[in-house]
Amino acid sequence: MLRSFTLAALAVTAGAWACAANAQDIVKIPGVLELSGAGAISGTNYRDGFLLALDDINAAGGVLGKKLALETADTASDPGKARAAVQRALDDKPVMILGPVFSGSVNATLPMTNEAQVPQIIGGEAANITSQGSKYIFRTSFGQNVSMPKIANYLRDGAKAKNVAIIYVNNDFGKGGRNAIIKELETRGIKVAADISIEAGQADFAADVVKVKGSGADAIFVYVNEEESARFLIEARKQGVDKPLIGETTLLGQKVIDLAKEAANGVKGHVGLTIDAPVPAVADYAKRFEAKYKYKSDHNGMKGYIAAYFFKTAAEKVGKFDPVAIAAAMHGLTITPDKVPGILIEASWDETGEIDRVSYLAEIKDGKQVITETLPKLKP
Amino acid sequence: MNDFIQLIIAGLATGSIYALAAVGFTLLWQTSQTINFAQGEFVMLPAFFALAGMKFFGLPFPIAAIAAILLSMLTLGVLFKTVVVDPLHKQGTLPLVISTIGLAILLREGVKEFYSAEAQRFPSFFPNINIGTSAANGGSGFNVSADQIGVLIVATATILLLSWFLASTKTGRQMQATAQNPTVARILGVNVERMVMYTFLINGALAAIASLLISPIYLAKFSSGETLGLVAFVAAIVGGFNQVRGAIVGGFLVGIIDNLVAAYISTSYRQAVPLALLVMIILLRPQGLLGRAEERAV
Structure with missing residues (x-):
């Protein structure tokens, strides 16, 4: 009896040891x-x-x-x-x-x-x-403090925009981007023609697109999450928006292309990370x-x-x-x-946890993100 | 002016979908005193039936869409009535309301678990082209998409067909009699149980049509029914919960007001607008714009 008990105890101990x-x-x-x-x-x-x-x-x-x-x-x-x-x-x-x-x-x-x-x-x-x-x-x-100056440069030099309409999502991400891009646009002498917030998860963009079209902007900067980006692009194409649609990775990402399909074609912007690099x-x-x-x-x-x-x-x-x-x-x-x-x-x-590396300017052509230019690290 | 007309057209297109869902609310209420708080999820689900048909069975979109409508009539009509409504109906309105809230959560989480938590692209029956003329090309700058016009036509045709069916066919009139007074209808020889079942089948079909129309615009997502259900409920209350034509007017009205507020006042407060409208109507005209006042003994 004692022998059986000892064997069982040993087995349990060995099992527990192995698990540990x-x-x-x-x-x-x-x-x-x-x-x-x-x-x-x-x-x-x-x-x-x-x-x-x-x-x-x-x-x-x-x-x-x-x-x-x-x-x-x-x-x-x-x-x-x-x-x-x-x-x-x-x-x-x-x-x-x-x-x-x-x-x-x-x-x-x-x-x-x-x-x-x-x-x-x-x-x-x-x-x-x-x-x-x-x-x-x-x-x-x-972070937006790194990417927004690059986008502002592109709006000035690439899109030659004098007036820009801004669409941003009404959360910390969107408001941070909106504040950062407005600051960068002002230093480059570019005016904000429209400043429009949308809600996360918003489905209907008909009114927002009408407002953008009526703003007289030369270019439209879209800074919302991927699903909203896709819905906005679908509505913008439906309403015949013919001004450049420019954004960051959340506008040119693969999910946006998958959801918006042909409506994503022609979108341009800055991407920090892309599988098409x-x-x-x-x-x-x-x-x-x-x-x-x-x-x-x-x-x-x-x-x-x-x-x-x-x-x-x-x-x-x-x-x-x-x-x-x-x-x-x-x-x-x-x-x-x-x-x-x-x-x-x-x-x-760096000491704040911010990353530095090369980034890219990109355009969506025929349902695919195409890199048009590689931008160097801020501190090579 | 162009902007205003474009907003009205966009509002009518969205409103027509709200109207389809709102009509379902009123039909179920009139015939079975069921307030279905899963109605938004009923509009969300058929899009996933169609997507599953295309993805897992390789069906072409038109066939998948028809299959989705039939499956919706079966699950959101027959199954919903027999499994959820019939057993709880005799317990009163409140347990049924709570069970539909539970059903809404079950449907949302089910789609998230078994299909995807991400939004899905959904095909459209209509070409994604702009019918208007660009100002840059010397046109008027008036833009309207074929999609919006298509949605408006299909949704309105569905509503007109339903109205004709209810008003001009024997079965439709029997359904109306059932809605007005089931006891008298039964004495007059109407098969009340069958009429109630027809109502549930129609609600399933309306939800499926709304789903097929709205999903190409909103994308198919497990959570898309939350806002839709609320807005459709408000539309039904605003128009008159006991009148089908009230729900139709309510749907269009909410769609137009929502778009105008977003464009001319603030996008940030657009979600509050239907609720503000609901409060106003309850205070000023509790029976709704086209509803009739009802009195009940307590």
């Missing part, structure tokens, strides 16, 4: 992401890009001998839910947090990660995110992403993919999973594709 050892070999990374609601396209892309990178990283032996695993929580594109999810994630003392993507949710959560001293790699592009003094917030795409590593990434997820990656997918390699490089530089040390290593880091192919394009991070 297995758990210790995995580093869990919380992903607080927009998997439903207005940001579902962005959040899903961001998640899938990150997961694709984790597959590659884990297949190559992981990071510091450990596998990485993403545990997602859906914010439903709501800042309140994002805060609750980040709080739950921080309770487990993670080495980093991935997301959110929407700037409103990032603004709602960045004080929490700053206080907990946990690096947060986000998809938000609002200008004010990196100006709040957090040492733990990092982008893998341009003339870079072989990017083309390879795009091919593998589509093969795995059965849809084309947009810039958010690339942001997620790069985020994983950004974290990996910083953790390996530090040599341990210490969030404070990893965040410190991320500041001032430059990663080149010859040393870390997964970074895709050479990138540098």
Whole structure:
């Protein structure tokens, strides 16, 4: 009897030991992401890009001998839910947090990660995110403070616009972009002919397009999320808008092309990240992403993919999973594709967590994004 | 002036779709005292039936659209009546209202889970061309799309056909008799249960037609029924919840006002406009613009 009991106890102990050892070999990374609601396209892309990178990283032996695993929580594109999810994630003392993507949710959560001293790699592009003094917030795409001057230059030099109508989405992302572009337009002597806000998730754009047409603008700057971009373009084409439609990545992204089809043709603008970049590593990434997820990656997918390699490089530089040390290593880091192919394009991070790298001017032709010019890094 | 006319046409096109959904509200209320708060989701779902038909069964769009209408009549008509309404009807209006709210959540989450959380492109029956003339080319600058005109024509024709059916056919008149007084209708030999079932079938078909018309403009998305359902409910109240013609007028009115407010006052407050209209109507004319006052003993 005693022998049986001893054997059973040994078996249980061995099982528990094996489970514990297995758990210790995995580093869990919380992903607080927009998997439903207005940001579902962005959040899903961001998640899938990150997961694709984790597959590659884990297949190559992981990071510091450990596998990485993403545990997602859906914010439903709501800042309140994002805060609750980040709080739950921080309770487990993670080495980093991935997301959110929407700037409103990032603004709602960045004080929490700053206080907990946990690096947060986000998809938000609002200008004010990196100006709040957090040492733990990092982008893998341009903030509006970087992209808007480039768009303003294009409106002045490329579109030759003297009056510009602005359409922006009424949230932190849209308002940040609207404020940044107006500031840049003013310094270039370009007037704002119309200043129109739309709501996230808005479906009917008939009235907005009529207002834009009546504004007498030479060009129209569209700064809304992907679904609204597609709906706006469909309505603009229906109403015969013949002025240049210019925007950022959210107007020229793959999802917009998929949804708006021929209505997207002729749209021009600045893209920080695109699967159509003339870079072989990017083309390879795009091919593998589509093969795995059965849809084309947009810039958010690339942001997620790069985020994983950004974290990996910083953790390996530090040599341990210490969030404070990893965040410190991320500041001032430059990663080149010859040393870390997964970074895709050479990138540098400054002391505020802002990224710098080359970017592109693009146009949608025959349902495809075509790169027309490569713009250099701000600090080569 | 061109802008104003364009806004009116766009408002009429959108309003005609609201009217289709609003008519469904009033039909169900009149014949079975069902307030269906899943009506917006009823308009959302058929687009996904059509998309699933094309994606999983390789059906061409016209066939998928017809299949979606038939499937909607079956699920949103027959199944909804037999599984949700009939068992709860005898418990009173409130449990039924709550169950339709629950059904709305179930349909939204079901589409999100089993199809996609992302918006989907939806084909249109009409060419996406501009019928107007560009000012840049020496024209008047008046623009209207074939899509808008097509939506307006199909939705209006559907409403006129329904009105004719209700007013001019034996079955239609029996349905109206059932709506006005089921007890008397039964004494007069009307098969009341069958008439109520017809109403549910018609509501399923109207929701499907509205879905096929609005999805190319709004894109098909699991959450698109939320706003639609609310606006259609408001349209039905504004026009008169107990009159089909009231719901039609309400739908057009809300569509036009929504567009004019967005263009001339503020886009930011457009979602509040239907609600403000609802409050005004309840305060000034509770029976709605074309509705008739009803009294009930408590």
